Amino acid sequence: MKAEAWIRGMTAGVLAGMALALPILFMITAKKDFSENENRYLAGFPEFGWQQVREGAYMDGLTDYVSDHFPFRDFWISLKTGVELSAGKKKINGIFIAKDGYLIEEYEKPENTERIAEILKSFAQKVASLERENPVEVRLMLTPTAVSSLKEKLPDYAAVNDQMETAGYLYQATGIAAVDCSEWLEKGKGEGELYYKTDHHWTTFGAYMGYRAYCSEMGFAPVELEELTAQTVTEDFHGTLYSRAGVYGHKGDSITIYANPDDRLEVKYLDTGETSDSLYNLEYVDKKDKYSLFLNNLHPLIEITNEAAVTDRELVLIKDSYANSMAPFLVHHFKKVYVFDTRYYKEGPSSFIAEHKDVTDVLLLYNMNTLDGDLGVRGVY
Secondary structure (H helix, E strand, O other), rough: HHHHHHHHHHHHHHHHHHHHHHEEEHHHHHOOEEEEOOOOEEOOOOOHHHHHHOOHHHHHHHHHHHHHHOOOOOHHHHHHHHHHHHHOOOOEOOOEEEEHOOOEEOOOOOOOOOHHHHHHHHHHHHHHOOOOOOOEEEEEEEOOOHHHHHHHHHHHHHOOOOOHHHHHHHHHHOOOOOOOHHHHHHHHHOOOEEEEOOOOEHHHHHHHHHHHHHHHHHHOOOOOHHEEEEEEEEEOOOOOOHHHHOOOOOEEEEEEEEEOOOOOOOEEEEEOOEEEEEOOHHHHOOOOHHHHHHHOOOEEEEEEOOOOOOOOOOEEEEEEEHHHHOHHHHHHOOEEEEEOOOOOOOOOOHHHHOOOOOOEEEEEEEHHHHOOOOHHHHHHH
Protein backbone atom coordinates (compact mmCIF):
# COMPACT_ATOMS: atom_id res chain seq x y z
CA MET A 1 0.00 0.00 0.00
CA LYS A 2 2.86 2.38 0.86
CA ALA A 3 4.48 1.72 -2.53
CA GLU A 4 1.22 2.36 -4.35
CA ALA A 5 0.70 5.61 -2.44
CA TRP A 6 4.28 6.64 -3.18
CA ILE A 7 3.77 6.03 -6.91
CA ARG A 8 0.55 8.05 -6.89
CA GLY A 9 2.26 10.83 -5.02
CA MET A 10 5.20 10.89 -7.43
CA THR A 11 2.87 10.91 -10.44
CA ALA A 12 0.86 13.78 -8.98
CA GLY A 13 4.09 15.62 -8.20
CA VAL A 14 5.45 15.21 -11.72
CA LEU A 15 2.18 16.37 -13.27
CA ALA A 16 1.98 19.33 -10.92
CA GLY A 17 5.59 20.21 -11.69
CA MET A 18 4.90 20.10 -15.41
CA ALA A 19 1.76 22.23 -14.96
CA LEU A 20 3.83 24.83 -13.11
CA ALA A 21 6.88 24.60 -15.36
CA LEU A 22 5.11 25.09 -18.69
CA PRO A 23 3.67 28.55 -17.88
CA ILE A 24 7.05 29.62 -16.49
CA LEU A 25 8.83 28.37 -19.59
CA PHE A 26 6.27 30.12 -21.77
CA MET A 27 6.92 33.39 -19.93
CA ILE A 28 10.72 33.26 -19.97
CA THR A 29 11.48 31.78 -23.41
CA ALA A 30 12.22 34.21 -26.24
CA LYS A 31 9.37 34.76 -28.67
CA LYS A 32 10.12 34.61 -32.40
CA ASP A 33 8.29 36.55 -35.07
CA PHE A 34 9.01 34.00 -37.80
CA SER A 35 9.28 30.21 -37.83
CA GLU A 36 12.05 29.05 -40.15
CA ASN A 37 10.84 25.45 -40.08
CA GLU A 38 7.21 26.32 -40.80
CA ASN A 39 8.17 29.18 -43.13
CA ARG A 40 5.54 31.55 -41.77
CA TYR A 41 5.08 34.48 -39.42
CA LEU A 42 3.87 33.49 -35.97
CA ALA A 43 0.87 35.05 -34.27
CA GLY A 44 1.52 38.21 -32.31
CA PHE A 45 -0.03 39.05 -28.93
CA PRO A 46 -3.59 40.24 -29.65
CA GLU A 47 -4.60 43.82 -29.01
CA PHE A 48 -7.06 44.10 -26.13
CA GLY A 49 -10.37 45.86 -26.70
CA TRP A 50 -13.91 45.39 -25.42
CA GLN A 51 -15.26 44.94 -28.93
CA GLN A 52 -12.67 42.22 -29.65
CA VAL A 53 -13.61 40.50 -26.38
CA ARG A 54 -17.33 40.63 -27.16
CA GLU A 55 -16.80 39.23 -30.67
CA GLY A 56 -14.45 36.49 -29.46
CA ALA A 57 -11.56 37.76 -31.59
CA TYR A 58 -9.39 38.47 -28.55
CA MET A 59 -9.61 34.92 -27.19
CA ASP A 60 -9.06 33.47 -30.68
CA GLY A 61 -5.95 35.62 -31.04
CA LEU A 62 -4.74 34.63 -27.59
CA THR A 63 -5.20 30.94 -28.43
CA ASP A 64 -3.20 31.38 -31.65
CA TYR A 65 -0.47 33.24 -29.77
CA VAL A 66 -0.12 30.53 -27.12
CA SER A 67 -0.14 27.77 -29.75
CA ASP A 68 2.49 29.46 -31.93
CA HIS A 69 4.83 30.21 -29.02
CA PHE A 70 4.38 27.02 -27.00
CA PRO A 71 7.75 25.97 -25.47
CA PHE A 72 9.78 23.67 -27.73
CA ARG A 73 7.07 23.82 -30.39
CA ASP A 74 9.34 22.46 -33.16
CA PHE A 75 10.28 19.48 -30.99
CA TRP A 76 6.63 18.58 -30.32
CA ILE A 77 5.70 18.91 -34.00
CA SER A 78 8.62 16.71 -35.01
CA LEU A 79 7.74 14.17 -32.30
CA LYS A 80 4.11 14.03 -33.45
CA THR A 81 5.21 13.46 -37.05
CA GLY A 82 7.66 10.77 -35.96
CA VAL A 83 4.95 8.90 -34.05
CA GLU A 84 2.62 9.07 -37.06
CA LEU A 85 5.32 7.78 -39.39
CA SER A 86 6.19 4.97 -36.97
CA ALA A 87 2.52 3.99 -37.01
CA GLY A 88 2.70 3.59 -40.77
CA LYS A 89 0.93 6.79 -41.73
CA LYS A 90 1.73 7.82 -45.32
CA LYS A 91 -0.05 11.18 -45.53
CA ILE A 92 0.42 14.07 -43.13
CA ASN A 93 -1.33 17.44 -43.55
CA GLY A 94 -2.13 16.62 -47.16
CA ILE A 95 1.46 15.57 -47.93
CA PHE A 96 2.24 12.04 -49.11
CA ILE A 97 5.36 10.56 -47.54
CA ALA A 98 6.46 9.09 -50.84
CA LYS A 99 9.25 6.86 -52.09
CA ASP A 100 12.91 7.86 -52.51
CA GLY A 101 12.58 10.70 -50.02
CA TYR A 102 9.88 12.62 -51.90
CA LEU A 103 7.25 14.66 -50.11
CA ILE A 104 4.38 15.05 -52.59
CA GLU A 105 1.39 17.33 -52.15
CA GLU A 106 -2.02 15.79 -52.81
CA TYR A 107 -4.31 17.27 -55.47
CA GLU A 108 -7.71 18.11 -54.08
CA LYS A 109 -10.74 18.00 -56.34
CA PRO A 110 -11.07 21.50 -57.88
CA GLU A 111 -14.19 23.57 -57.32
CA ASN A 112 -13.66 26.64 -59.53
CA THR A 113 -12.76 25.10 -62.89
CA GLU A 114 -15.66 26.57 -64.85
CA ARG A 115 -15.09 30.03 -63.37
CA ILE A 116 -11.37 29.87 -64.19
CA ALA A 117 -12.18 28.83 -67.76
CA GLU A 118 -14.49 31.85 -68.13
CA ILE A 119 -11.82 34.24 -66.85
CA LEU A 120 -9.07 32.92 -69.12
CA LYS A 121 -11.38 32.78 -72.14
CA SER A 122 -12.52 36.37 -71.55
CA PHE A 123 -8.92 37.54 -71.30
CA ALA A 124 -7.94 35.78 -74.53
CA GLN A 125 -10.94 37.32 -76.33
CA LYS A 126 -9.97 40.82 -75.14
CA VAL A 127 -6.43 40.36 -76.44
CA ALA A 128 -7.73 38.95 -79.74
CA SER A 129 -9.94 42.01 -80.20
CA LEU A 130 -7.02 44.46 -80.06
CA GLU A 131 -6.34 46.28 -83.29
CA ARG A 132 -2.92 45.06 -84.36
CA GLU A 133 -1.26 44.51 -87.72
CA ASN A 134 -0.38 41.03 -86.45
CA PRO A 135 -2.55 39.46 -83.73
CA VAL A 136 -0.98 38.79 -80.35
CA GLU A 137 -0.37 35.05 -79.91
CA VAL A 138 -1.76 33.75 -76.61
CA ARG A 139 -0.75 30.38 -75.17
CA LEU A 140 -1.64 28.53 -71.99
CA MET A 141 0.63 26.16 -70.07
CA LEU A 142 -0.95 24.24 -67.18
CA THR A 143 1.87 22.45 -65.45
CA PRO A 144 1.31 19.12 -63.70
CA THR A 145 2.88 18.74 -60.29
CA ALA A 146 4.70 15.79 -58.78
CA VAL A 147 1.46 14.06 -57.75
CA SER A 148 0.70 13.63 -61.45
CA SER A 149 4.16 13.39 -63.02
CA LEU A 150 5.71 11.15 -60.36
CA LYS A 151 2.87 8.74 -59.65
CA GLU A 152 5.35 5.91 -59.36
CA LYS A 153 6.78 7.62 -56.25
CA LEU A 154 3.45 7.75 -54.40
CA PRO A 155 2.69 5.29 -51.60
CA ASP A 156 0.97 2.11 -52.72
CA TYR A 157 -2.79 2.51 -53.20
CA ALA A 158 -2.66 6.30 -52.79
CA ALA A 159 -5.91 7.78 -54.10
CA VAL A 160 -5.36 10.89 -56.24
CA ASN A 161 -7.52 13.12 -58.41
CA ASP A 162 -6.60 13.51 -62.08
CA GLN A 163 -4.90 16.85 -62.74
CA MET A 164 -4.63 16.35 -66.47
CA GLU A 165 -8.35 15.72 -66.87
CA THR A 166 -8.95 19.19 -65.41
CA ALA A 167 -6.18 20.66 -67.55
CA GLY A 168 -7.69 19.10 -70.67
CA TYR A 169 -11.06 20.63 -69.86
CA LEU A 170 -9.49 24.08 -69.39
CA TYR A 171 -7.54 23.89 -72.65
CA GLN A 172 -10.73 23.03 -74.52
CA ALA A 173 -13.08 25.42 -72.68
CA THR A 174 -10.81 28.46 -72.98
CA GLY A 175 -9.94 27.91 -76.63
CA ILE A 176 -6.40 29.11 -75.90
CA ALA A 177 -3.55 27.38 -77.71
CA ALA A 178 -2.24 24.74 -75.32
CA VAL A 179 1.36 24.11 -74.33
CA ASP A 180 1.12 20.65 -72.79
CA CYS A 181 4.45 20.06 -71.07
CA SER A 182 3.46 16.72 -69.51
CA GLU A 183 5.06 14.68 -72.32
CA TRP A 184 8.28 16.68 -72.04
CA LEU A 185 8.38 16.10 -68.30
CA GLU A 186 7.96 12.39 -68.97
CA LYS A 187 10.89 12.57 -71.40
CA GLY A 188 12.99 14.19 -68.71
CA LYS A 189 12.70 11.28 -66.30
CA GLY A 190 16.04 9.62 -65.85
CA GLU A 191 17.92 12.71 -67.04
CA GLY A 192 17.44 14.74 -63.87
CA GLU A 193 15.12 15.44 -60.96
CA LEU A 194 11.96 17.19 -62.15
CA TYR A 195 10.63 18.28 -58.74
CA TYR A 196 12.15 19.13 -55.41
CA LYS A 197 11.73 16.47 -52.75
CA THR A 198 10.83 18.94 -49.99
CA ASP A 199 9.00 21.64 -51.99
CA HIS A 200 5.96 21.91 -54.28
CA HIS A 201 7.85 23.56 -57.17
CA TRP A 202 9.52 21.91 -60.11
CA THR A 203 13.31 22.06 -60.18
CA THR A 204 15.23 24.15 -62.68
CA PHE A 205 15.60 20.99 -64.75
CA GLY A 206 11.83 20.50 -64.63
CA ALA A 207 11.41 24.15 -65.67
CA TYR A 208 13.87 23.54 -68.51
CA MET A 209 11.71 20.70 -69.82
CA GLY A 210 8.71 23.07 -69.65
CA TYR A 211 10.77 25.55 -71.65
CA ARG A 212 11.49 22.85 -74.23
CA ALA A 213 7.74 22.25 -74.57
CA TYR A 214 7.16 25.97 -75.14
CA CYS A 215 9.93 26.17 -77.73
CA SER A 216 8.40 23.22 -79.55
CA GLU A 217 5.04 25.02 -79.79
CA MET A 218 6.64 28.34 -80.81
CA GLY A 219 9.03 26.88 -83.37
CA PHE A 220 12.05 28.18 -81.43
CA ALA A 221 15.41 26.41 -81.40
CA PRO A 222 15.94 25.73 -77.68
CA VAL A 223 19.24 26.47 -76.01
CA GLU A 224 20.84 23.21 -74.91
CA LEU A 225 21.68 22.84 -71.22
CA GLU A 226 25.31 22.21 -72.14
CA GLU A 227 25.49 25.73 -73.61
CA LEU A 228 24.47 27.31 -70.29
CA THR A 229 26.56 28.04 -67.22
CA ALA A 230 25.30 25.96 -64.29
CA GLN A 231 25.81 26.85 -60.63
CA THR A 232 24.60 24.88 -57.62
CA VAL A 233 23.88 27.63 -55.10
CA THR A 234 22.68 25.48 -52.18
CA GLU A 235 22.32 21.86 -51.14
CA ASP A 236 20.22 22.64 -48.09
CA PHE A 237 16.84 23.78 -49.42
CA HIS A 238 13.92 22.76 -47.21
CA GLY A 239 10.74 23.88 -48.93
CA THR A 240 7.04 24.29 -48.20
CA LEU A 241 6.22 20.57 -48.02
CA TYR A 242 8.96 20.02 -45.45
CA SER A 243 7.38 22.76 -43.38
CA ARG A 244 3.81 21.47 -43.71
CA ALA A 245 4.61 17.83 -43.05
CA GLY A 246 6.79 18.63 -40.05
CA VAL A 247 9.45 16.10 -41.04
CA TYR A 248 12.25 18.16 -39.54
CA GLY A 249 15.60 16.53 -40.18
CA HIS A 250 14.64 15.47 -43.71
CA LYS A 251 17.56 15.84 -46.15
CA GLY A 252 17.48 19.12 -48.07
CA ASP A 253 17.40 19.67 -51.83
CA SER A 254 20.00 21.31 -54.02
CA ILE A 255 19.12 24.29 -56.23
CA THR A 256 20.98 24.75 -59.50
CA ILE A 257 20.65 27.93 -61.53
CA TYR A 258 21.55 28.49 -65.18
CA ALA A 259 22.83 31.56 -66.97
CA ASN A 260 23.22 32.05 -70.71
CA PRO A 261 26.61 33.71 -71.35
CA ASP A 262 25.25 35.24 -74.55
CA ASP A 263 22.44 37.17 -72.82
CA ARG A 264 22.80 40.85 -71.83
CA LEU A 265 20.03 41.52 -69.36
CA GLU A 266 18.49 44.50 -67.64
CA VAL A 267 15.90 43.50 -65.05
CA LYS A 268 13.64 46.22 -63.65
CA TYR A 269 11.42 45.63 -60.63
CA LEU A 270 8.89 48.36 -61.25
CA ASP A 271 7.33 48.35 -57.77
CA THR A 272 10.62 49.01 -55.94
CA GLY A 273 12.63 50.76 -58.64
CA GLU A 274 15.43 48.19 -58.33
CA THR A 275 17.48 47.28 -61.40
CA SER A 276 19.72 44.26 -61.88
CA ASP A 277 21.61 42.43 -64.60
CA SER A 278 20.62 39.05 -63.14
CA LEU A 279 17.39 37.08 -62.81
CA TYR A 280 18.56 35.68 -59.47
CA ASN A 281 18.89 37.25 -56.02
CA LEU A 282 21.36 35.03 -54.21
CA GLU A 283 20.74 36.74 -50.88
CA TYR A 284 17.85 34.28 -50.50
CA VAL A 285 20.33 31.38 -50.40
CA ASP A 286 20.93 32.26 -46.73
CA LYS A 287 17.23 32.34 -45.93
CA LYS A 288 14.59 29.65 -45.42
CA ASP A 289 12.60 30.63 -48.51
CA LYS A 290 15.42 29.87 -50.92
CA TYR A 291 13.14 29.43 -53.95
CA SER A 292 12.57 33.19 -53.80
CA LEU A 293 16.02 33.67 -55.32
CA PHE A 294 14.27 33.23 -58.70
CA LEU A 295 13.12 36.67 -59.92
CA ASN A 296 13.82 38.16 -56.49
CA ASN A 297 10.65 36.82 -54.86
CA LEU A 298 7.28 38.54 -55.44
CA HIS A 299 6.72 41.59 -57.62
CA PRO A 300 3.59 42.83 -59.44
CA LEU A 301 5.46 43.60 -62.66
CA ILE A 302 9.02 42.93 -63.80
CA GLU A 303 10.42 44.26 -67.08
CA ILE A 304 13.28 42.21 -68.54
CA THR A 305 15.23 43.50 -71.53
CA ASN A 306 17.69 41.26 -73.37
CA GLU A 307 19.88 43.20 -75.78
CA ALA A 308 21.20 39.89 -77.14
CA ALA A 309 17.81 38.25 -77.75
CA VAL A 310 17.57 36.18 -80.92
CA THR A 311 14.23 37.80 -81.92
CA ASP A 312 12.55 41.21 -81.62
CA ARG A 313 9.43 39.66 -80.11
CA GLU A 314 8.02 40.84 -76.79
CA LEU A 315 6.38 38.48 -74.30
CA VAL A 316 3.84 39.09 -71.55
CA LEU A 317 4.24 36.30 -68.99
CA ILE A 318 1.26 35.98 -66.62
CA LYS A 319 2.07 33.42 -64.03
CA ASP A 320 2.41 31.84 -60.64
CA SER A 321 5.76 31.04 -59.02
CA TYR A 322 6.41 28.02 -61.27
CA ALA A 323 7.30 30.47 -64.04
CA ASN A 324 9.98 32.16 -61.93
CA SER A 325 12.45 29.35 -62.59
CA MET A 326 11.47 29.06 -66.27
CA ALA A 327 11.92 32.75 -67.11
CA PRO A 328 15.74 32.52 -67.27
CA PHE A 329 15.40 30.15 -70.22
CA LEU A 330 12.68 32.15 -71.99
CA VAL A 331 14.46 35.52 -72.03
CA HIS A 332 16.92 34.38 -74.71
CA HIS A 333 14.11 34.42 -77.28
CA PHE A 334 12.50 37.79 -76.53
CA LYS A 335 13.77 41.35 -76.69
CA LYS A 336 11.49 42.14 -73.77
CA VAL A 337 9.63 40.01 -71.26
CA TYR A 338 7.02 41.56 -68.98
CA VAL A 339 6.37 39.32 -65.97
CA PHE A 340 3.01 39.79 -64.22
CA ASP A 341 1.96 38.47 -60.84
CA THR A 342 -1.73 39.36 -60.94
CA ARG A 343 -2.19 38.74 -57.23
CA TYR A 344 -0.52 42.14 -56.83
CA TYR A 345 -0.83 43.84 -60.23
CA LYS A 346 -4.25 45.49 -60.19
CA GLU A 347 -4.48 47.41 -63.50
CA GLY A 348 -5.11 44.37 -65.70
CA PRO A 349 -2.65 42.83 -68.20
CA SER A 350 -5.06 43.27 -71.13
CA SER A 351 -4.95 47.07 -70.69
CA PHE A 352 -1.16 46.90 -70.52
CA ILE A 353 -1.02 44.88 -73.73
CA ALA A 354 -3.36 47.36 -75.45
CA GLU A 355 -1.00 50.21 -74.54
CA HIS A 356 2.20 48.36 -75.51
CA LYS A 357 1.91 47.88 -79.26
CA ASP A 358 5.15 45.88 -79.56
CA VAL A 359 3.89 42.96 -77.46
CA THR A 360 3.70 39.93 -79.75
CA ASP A 361 3.11 37.02 -77.38
CA VAL A 362 1.37 36.09 -74.15
CA LEU A 363 2.06 33.01 -72.04
CA LEU A 364 -0.24 32.14 -69.15
CA LEU A 365 1.63 29.68 -66.93
CA TYR A 366 0.12 28.11 -63.82
CA ASN A 367 0.68 24.88 -61.92
CA MET A 368 -2.33 22.64 -61.51
CA ASN A 369 -2.07 22.15 -57.75
CA THR A 370 -2.64 25.77 -56.76
CA LEU A 371 -4.63 26.96 -59.79
CA ASP A 372 -8.04 26.31 -58.24
CA GLY A 373 -7.41 28.66 -55.31
CA ASP A 374 -4.97 31.09 -56.95
CA LEU A 375 -6.31 34.60 -56.31
CA GLY A 376 -4.12 35.88 -59.13
CA VAL A 377 -6.32 34.17 -61.74
CA ARG A 378 -9.11 36.61 -60.85
CA GLY A 379 -6.77 39.44 -61.84
CA VAL A 380 -6.26 38.05 -65.37
CA TYR A 381 -8.45 40.44 -67.37
